[in-house]
Amino acid sequence: MNILKLTINGVSHIKAVPATMTLLDFLRDEIDLTGTKNGCDSGECGCCTVMINGVPMLSCIMLAREVEGRVITTIEGIAKGNHLHPVQEAMIEKGAIQCGYCTPAMVINGVHLLENNDNPSNDEVKECISATVCRCTGYNSIEKAIHSAASKMRKAKHG
Amino acid sequence: MSLLLENFDFVRPTSLEHLNDLVKDYQEKGHEFTFSAGGTALIPKLKTQSFKIDKFISLNGLKDLHNVKKEGFYITIGALTTLSTIANHELTRIYLPALAHATRKVASPQIRNRATIGGNIMVDNRCIYINQSSINRECHSPCFKADGDVCHLVKSARRGDEVLCQARFVSDTAPILLLLNTKITIAGPKGPRKIKLGDLYLNDGIDSKSIEPGEVITTLEVEIPENTGLHYEKLAIRNALDFPSLGVAVRITDKDLSVALTGVNTRPGVFRANLDDYNTFDDMVSNISKQAADFGKTYNQDFFPRAYRKSMIPVFIRRGVNSILKDQT
Numbered sequence: 001m002n003i004l005k006l007t008i009n010g011v012s013h014i015k016a017v018p019a020t021m022t023l024l025d026f027l028r029d030e031i032d033l034t035g036t037k038n039g040c041d042s043g044e045c046g047c048c049t050v051m052i053n054g055v056p057m058l059s060c061i062m063l064a065r066e067v068e069g070r071v072i073t074t075i076e077g078i079a080k081g082n083h084l085h086p087v088q089e090a091m092i093e094k095g096a097i098q099c100g101y102c103t104p105a106m107v108i109n110g111v112h113l114l115e116n117n118d119n120p121s122n123d124e125v126k127e128c129i130s131a132t133v134c135r136c137t138g139y140n141s142i143e144k145a146i147h148s149a150a151s152k153m154r155k156a157k158h159g
Numbered sequence: 160m161s162l163l164l165e166n167f168d169f170v171r172p173t174s175l176e177h178l179n180d181l182v183k184d185y186q187e188k189g190h191e192f193t194f195s196a197g198g199t200a201l202i203p204k205l206k207t208q209s210f211k212i213d214k215f216i217s218l219n220g221l222k223d224l225h226n227v228k229k230e231g232f233y234i235t236i237g238a239l240t241t242l243s244t245i246a247n248h249e250l251t252r253i254y255l256p257a258l259a260h261a262t263r264k265v266a267s268p269q270i271r272n273r274a275t276i277g278g279n280i281m282v283d284n285r286c287i288y289i290n291q292s293s294i295n296r297e298c299h300s301p302c303f304k305a306d307g308d309v310c311h312l313v314k315s316a317r318r319g320d321e322v323l324c325q326a327r328f329v330s331d332t333a334p335i336l337l338l339l340n341t342k343i344t345i346a347g348p349k350g351p352r353k354i355k356l357g358d359l360y361l362n363d364g365i366d367s368k369s370i371e372p373g374e375v376i377t378t379l380e381v382e383i384p385e386n387t388g389l390h391y392e393k394l395a396i397r398n399a400l401d402f403p404s405l406g407v408a409v410r411i412t413d414k415d416l417s418v419a420l421t422g423v424n425t426r427p428g429v430f431r432a433n434l435d436d437y438n439t440f441d442d443m444v445s446n447i448s449k450q451a452a453d454f455g456k457t458y459n460q461d462f463f464p465r466a467y468r469k470s471m472i473p474v475f476i477r478r479g480v481n482s483i484l485k486d487q488t
Binding site: 041 | 166169199202206215217219243273
């Protein structure tokens, strides 16, 4: 057991973790943030995406000990109180959520894309969600949602 | 509940000296250890328990190895630079656009944010019979790579024969790096040394790199090409994630044509030709395509049929050549 210090969704945590625990298990079992999902457990489906220092990475193929001192954002940290992020709103409006299992990862990837580029091309949107598997929607509605969120964010920024 | 990792200790040295001390200590005590850079290929392997370790040495504490710099006619890249940094870095985009393109072909965006260039050129060889869950592997007899004594690809082979493990080399960045005459610096218990990237790779699918236990790659020195066209094309079922079933890099500089292959043999292959030795340009391309196709000793170790992968080698070379010639005109 070793002591791990890190910040998750703006809250500092100090916890003892075994060396073999993955970041995903740490978030779900130790911190009780179960929004991040476990799909394939081997880095193929993208369900477990979280932001580490603002960059999306896969938490199932990363040891919790590796993120010592980093800032983690999970799906629980995306909305500000009751105000959903534009990407989350657009996902609901465009019917981009069906079973919902991939949604946390799709939102995290979409938020990361739009925070760095509020006018993404079709290819950029496709690339951004390419590594997250969705078996319900057929991806079209998710692409539409990200484009719609992008135009909302542009309007909010430039009026 | 997730797949469980077998018990091990986690250590993160903060300097190369610290790393060497740890390695010496572990070697004396007989510990099994492994290095992890991004860990994106390593941790799935540990989860499927295809090998066991006592010590997990994370290299991410070595801060000096995350950088891209221009030094004269070379771009030097720290081995722990992530693939997405290389894909988006100003220097690589200006001087090595083909490398930036090839790094973008590796796995998925989330993996590229984590995986490193050093890890990618050191990636362990893969085979459809070994990179499976432990339950799946138990259904076959253990193969050479699983310390067994059969090979499921070369059915007649037995341990002790001359036949080596046929697990294939799958790095996406190595072909372009090889065509750019990359040199790598290796640090280790015996001190640093510099070798050509091509000398890193061996014929055996198990012991596939010439690096000694305890040694790590620290920097890559990549030549900036002049008046050169480069092209990389990859064959994969799921382009957003898969390791290449076949990867072909093509380089044309004046009268020189060179081709590098990945995914079809236990090591990458490099072939060079000069127009002066041939009657026509087409002769040169077909000759080099034939050599490359012969090198691609593909087995049914991938989701694409072997005949298809092999027959795509000349096609990809031709596509690469055409695309470079089109860009030059």
